[in-house]
Amino acid sequence: MILKPAQKHKSLLKNDRFLRALLRQPVESTPVWMMRQAGRYLPEYRASREHAGSFMDLCRNADFACEVTLQPLRRFDLDAAILFSDILTIPDAMGQGLYFETGEGPKFRKTVRTEKDVNALPVVQGETDLDYVMNAVTTIRRALNGSVPLIGFSGSPWTLATYMVEGGSSKDFRQVKTFMLKQPEAMHRLLDKLAQSVISYLNAQIKAGAQAVQIFDTWGGVLNEPCYQEFSLGYMRQITTGLIREHEGRPVPVIMFTKGGGQWLESMADTGADCLGLDWTTDIGLARKRVGDRVALQGNMDPNMLFAPARKIREEVGRILRSFGPGSGHIFNLGHGISQFADPEHAKVFVDAVHELSPSFHG
Amino acid sequence: MILKPAQKHKSLLKNDRFLRALLRQPVESTPVWMMRQAGRYLPEYRASREHAGSFMDLCRNADFACEVTLQPLRRFDLDAAILFSDILTIPDAMGQGLYFETGEGPKFRKTVRTEKDVNALPVVQGETDLDYVMNAVTTIRRALNGSVPLIGFSGSPWTLATYMVEGGSSKDFRQVKTFMLKQPEAMHRLLDKLAQSVISYLNAQIKAGAQAVQIFDTWGGVLNEPCYQEFSLGYMRQITTGLIREHEGRPVPVIMFTKGGGQWLESMADTGADCLGLDWTTDIGLARKRVGDRVALQGNMDPNMLFAPARKIREEVGRILRSFGPGSGHIFNLGHGISQFADPEHAKVFVDAVHELSPSFHG
Numbered sequence: 001m002i003l004k005p006a007q008k009h010k011s012l013l014k015n016d017r018f019l020r021a022l023l024r025q026p027v028e029s030t031p032v033w034m035m036r037q038a039g040r041y042l043p044e045y046r047a048s049r050e051h052a053g054s055f056m057d058l059c060r061n062a063d064f065a066c067e068v069t070l071q072p073l074r075r076f077d078l079d080a081a082i083l084f085s086d087i088l089t090i091p092d093a094m095g096q097g098l099y100f101e102t103g104e105g106p107k108f109r110k111t112v113r114t115e116k117d118v119n120a121l122p123v124v125q126g127e128t129d130l131d132y133v134m135n136a137v138t139t140i141r142r143a144l145n146g147s148v149p150l151i152g153f154s155g156s157p158w159t160l161a162t163y164m165v166e167g168g169s170s171k172d173f174r175q176v177k178t179f180m181l182k183q184p185e186a187m188h189r190l191l192d193k194l195a196q197s198v199i200s201y202l203n204a205q206i207k208a209g210a211q212a213v214q215i216f217d218t219w220g221g222v223l224n225e226p227c228y229q230e231f232s233l234g235y236m237r238q239i240t241t242g243l244i245r246e247h248e249g250r251p252v253p254v255i256m257f258t259k260g261g262g263q264w265l266e267s268m269a270d271t272g273a274d275c276l277g278l279d280w281t282t283d284i285g286l287a288r289k290r291v292g293d294r295v296a297l298q299g300n301m302d303p304n305m306l307f308a309p310a311r312k313i314r315e316e317v318g319r320i321l322r323s324f325g326p327g328s329g330h331i332f333n334l335g336h337g338i339s340q341f342a343d344p345e346h347a348k349v350f351v352d353a354v355h356e357l358s359p360s361f362h363g
Numbered sequence: 364m365i366l367k368p369a370q371k372h373k374s375l376l377k378n379d380r381f382l383r384a385l386l387r388q389p390v391e392s393t394p395v396w397m398m399r400q401a402g403r404y405l406p407e408y409r410a411s412r413e414h415a416g417s418f419m420d421l422c423r424n425a426d427f428a429c430e431v432t433l434q435p436l437r438r439f440d441l442d443a444a445i446l447f448s449d450i451l452t453i454p455d456a457m458g459q460g461l462y463f464e465t466g467e468g469p470k471f472r473k474t475v476r477t478e479k480d481v482n483a484l485p486v487v488q489g490e491t492d493l494d495y496v497m498n499a500v501t502t503i504r505r506a507l508n509g510s511v512p513l514i515g516f517s518g519s520p521w522t523l524a525t526y527m528v529e530g531g532s533s534k535d536f537r538q539v540k541t542f543m544l545k546q547p548e549a550m551h552r553l554l555d556k557l558a559q560s561v562i563s564y565l566n567a568q569i570k571a572g573a574q575a576v577q578i579f580d581t582w583g584g585v586l587n588e589p590c591y592q593e594f595s596l597g598y599m600r601q602i603t604t605g606l607i608r609e610h611e612g613r614p615v616p617v618i619m620f621t622k623g624g625g626q627w628l629e630s631m632a633d634t635g636a637d638c639l640g641l642d643w644t645t646d647i648g649l650a651r652k653r654v655g656d657r658v659a660l661q662g663n664m665d666p667n668m669l670f671a672p673a674r675k676i677r678e679e680v681g682r683i684l685r686s687f688g689p690g691s692g693h694i695f696n697l698g699h700g701i702s703q704f705a706d707p708e709h710a711k712v713f714v715d716a717v718h719e720l721s722p723s724f725h726g
Contacts, residue, residue: 174667174704181671224643224665224698226682263625263644280587281626302587304537308544319589335587341537 013211015148018080022212022253022275022296024329030321030358031079032351033151036337037072038084042344044071055100056092059085065136066143073148075344076351079331080149080212083140083205085133087155087216090197091164093129094121107168112161113179115186124197126204133201134208141209152210154202156217156258157194157239158232161187173222180231187231195235199242206244206252214255214277215239221260232258233267240272255298259336262287269294280305280335285323297324298331301350306334306342310349317353326361376574378511381443385575385616385638385659387692393684393721394442395714396514399700400435401447405707407434418463419455422448428499429506436511438707439714442694443512443575446503446568448496450518450579453560454527456492457484470531475524476542478549487560489567496564497571504572515573517564519580519621520557520602521595524550536585543594550594558598562605569607569615577618577640578602584623595621596630603635618661622699625650632657643668643698648686660687661694664713669697669705673712680716689724 013019018031039045048068052058059065069084088106092098097109112118127134141150155163163169165176180187202213220232240254256268257277268276269291278287278299287297305316317332324330332354338347376382381394402408411431415421422428432447451469455461460472475481490497504513518526526532528539543550565576583595603617619631620640631639632654641650641662650660668679680695687693695717701710 172667172702174670174702177665177667178670181668181675221644225646227665260623260644263646281584281623283588283626302540302590304535304540305544307537307541312544339535339537 013146013149015079018331019149019212019250019253021328021331022255023251024293024296026362027328028359028362029355030330030332030361032332032354033078033080033082034072034334034338034347034351035082037076037078037082037347038068039338040340041338041342041347042071042075055086056098059089059136060132062132062135062139066139069136069140070143072347073144076348077355078148078351080151081140081144082151082214083133083137083153083210085136085153087153087159087218088163089130089133090124090154090194090201091160093124094164094197096164105169106163108164111167111175112164112190113175115183115189118186118190118193121190121193123193124201126197126201127207130201130204134204137205137208137210149211150209151212151214151255152202152205153214153216154198156215156220156232157191157198157235158223159217159219160194160198161190162219162222164190173219180227191231191235192238195238195242198239202239203242203244206247210252211248211250212253212255213243214257215273217256217258217261220258225264228258228261228264229267233264233271236268236273237271253296255331257298265291275331277333278335283323284320284330285325288324288329293329296329296331298333300333300335303334303336303339303342306338306346306350308346310346313346313349314353314357317350318357321354321358321361324361328362332358376509376512378442381694382512382575382613382616384691384694385618386614387656387659389725390691391722391725392718393693393695393724395695395717396441396443396445397435397697397701397710397714398445400439400441400445400710401431402701403703404701404705404710405434405438418449419461422452422499423495425495425498425502429502432499432503433506435710439711440718441511441714443514444503444507445514445577446496446500446516446573448499448516450516450522450581451526452493452496453487453517453557453564454523456487457560459527468532469526471527474530474538475527475553476538478546478552481549481553481556484553484556486556487564489560489564490570493564493567497567500568500571500573512574513572514575514577514618515565515568516577516579517561519578519583519595520554520561520598521586522580522582523557523561524553525582525585527553536582543590554594554598555601558601558605561602565602566605566607569610573615574611574613575616575618576606577620578636580619580621580624583621588627591621591624591627592630596627596634599631599636600634616659618694620661628654638694640696641698646686647683647693648688651687651692656692659692659694661696663696663698666697666699666702666705669702669709669713671709673709676709676712677716677720680713681720684717684721684724687724691725695721 017027021031052064065084162176253274255275256273262282275296280300280302380390415427428447525539616637618638619636625645638659643665
């Protein structure tokens with residue numbers, strides 16, 4: 001019998017509490033991972049980075065991407081691995097010319113400012129146009145060998161559009177909002193192309209071995225509510241509708257994270273996502289009351305809390321666990337990516353505290 | 364009969380609908396002003412600035428400060444004037460050495476990082492240590508001649524502390540949060556000194572002629588809720604308790620604005636403030652339901668909406684008015700300061716739209 005690619009991976013997970021919690025199924029303790037857990041705060045990451053060259057060189061080399069993905073799992077008792085990549089791979093594959101200047105964040109050589117610019121953009125085919133990402137997913141999945149699930153991810157269409165229109169990071173999002181307000185139809189065409197690309201990209205990641213996916217809407221929170229609904233959430237709904245939701249005989253949960261979106265959780269819970277990511281400004285207990293049993297919640301300790309003494313980190317983990325309360329449906333995480341200045345020992349205190357303190361809220 | 368200083372100003376206001384709306388008293392139309400309404404988007408401001416020298420030179424010269432305060436009132440039908448000054452005058456008066464580098468935002472020559480640094484800081488006496496601000500208030504109040512009320516303002520203790528500890532603006536607030544988490548007692552002492560200083564400063568502004576005051580908590584929204592309560596809101600409560608709340612025979616309303624504080628409005632409404640400022644991420648109608656009739660609400664159009672075509676600006680004003688609904692207790696404003704790139708003609712469209720569209724919601 002010839003195995004289809006998907007079946008090659010099919011194996012029992014040794015630790016699947018992350019996937020179970022995403023589906024609000026019983027778990028013995030609250031699963032935990034950290035956004036940006038493979039990153040500059042780890043000395044072994046900085047060493048790999050020196051060998052690999054640029055950040056994108058690291059992303060494009062499957063062996064390097066696999067190595068840095070696994071690094072935090074060797075140090076900490078994490079319940080999930082996340083693909084090492086960048087949220088801006090899609091615009092890069094569209095030909096926008098992603099590059100990084102030291103200390104300045106991501107930049108693009110081209111900007112999108114006119115209808116013509118939008119029309120010239122291709123829809124990205126994940127398997128072919130971003131084959132280096134799929135190679136990384138396959139390599140990492142194999143290396144994980146069933147220890148914990150692998151999370152795939154993408155930026156949200158709105159978030160990708162902000163970088164493409166601004167040409168990089170922004171403080172006031174003036175260019176992208178001007179484009180949205182003055183040329184709403186062109187903006188919708190851009191967002192639709194991005195949504196189609198994200199669907200293709202995430203489905204390719206799922207086929208290559210990602211067992212859950214997260215949509216990072218880093219900049220949805222800079223919009224007012226009607227614009228958030230129209231220009232960000234609508235396209236994330238399109239994505240959740242277009243994704244492969246079952247693979248290898250298991251559901252593939254979808255996590256939706258809008259930083260600064262704490263006021264809009266009810267609408268987010270209606271998109272078909274399985275789980276909502278929360279930043280640290282939202283009380284997770286109040287959030288749970290608001291979304292009821294429609295979705296799981298992921299979060300939400302302030303990453304800066306890792307600069308506190310160990311005792312305080314444990315207290316804060318306890319406070320968030322108590323706020324969420326008993327029962328499943330909580331994936332512990334930071335409310336945003338871990339700081340490059342965080343002490344890995346404090347990250348360990350955080351992860352261990354979740355495992356030590358959470359069992360009393362389950363079972 | 365010898366007039367006391369306060370009585371010198373005592374005069375009937377030709378237009379007091381801003382003050383009435385702050386107290387939720389009936390008005391014939393919704394009052395409107397714009398945060399940072401005296402600023403770089405106005406060519407006449409840029410001309411004044413060229414004459415005056417640096418930004419702080421402009422603040423320190425009462426005649427210049429008066430001139431730029433009045434500039435937007437000559438162009439637009441605004442219902443309030445706001446003192447031209449900076450939120451960082453208090454730390455500057457404490458000896459921290461405020462300066463501005465082009466394109467980089469405010470900076471301090473000294474930072475506050477230790478208990479010793481905190482202990483060395485004086486409490487600022489508004490009338491003496493910031494006499495140049497009081498001169499500006501007196502001059503502006505006289506020049507306004509009862510046309511519209513004058514708003515005084517200060518940064519919140521937490522917001523001032525972020526700049527003092529970081530030494531300027533910050534993306535991640537790592538230093539100030541580390542200080543807060545590692546040395547909470549020193550942080551509380553710093554915040555208490557700042558709160559005492561803000562009380563003295565705002566009371567001096569009120570005595571000099573400010574008819575309402577706003578506390579700008581620009582960075583309260585970067586905290587989680589327990590930290591917001593403990594390190595930001597608590598000190599704003601201390602301020603509202605310590606302020607002169609009636610002067611010249613009229614109440615002096617207090618506006619409290621935490622950018623990014625939309626999730627915490629209920630607690631903010633319990634501080635004794637008369638009005639809460641809202642950024643554009645909050646639906647003002649939902650906010651009104653949440654705070655009931657305890658406070659008025661100020662806001663909340665996205666400043667970037669001024670880059671939209673005129674028709675859209677009017678639509679957005681209408682949407683916000685409908686969301687708030689009928690009755691008093693709404694002061695229209697932007698959800699944050701007007702952009703330096705805004706077209707003054709579009710600011711005029713905004714202000715006029717509020718006056719044209721709002722009467723049907725009153726009376």
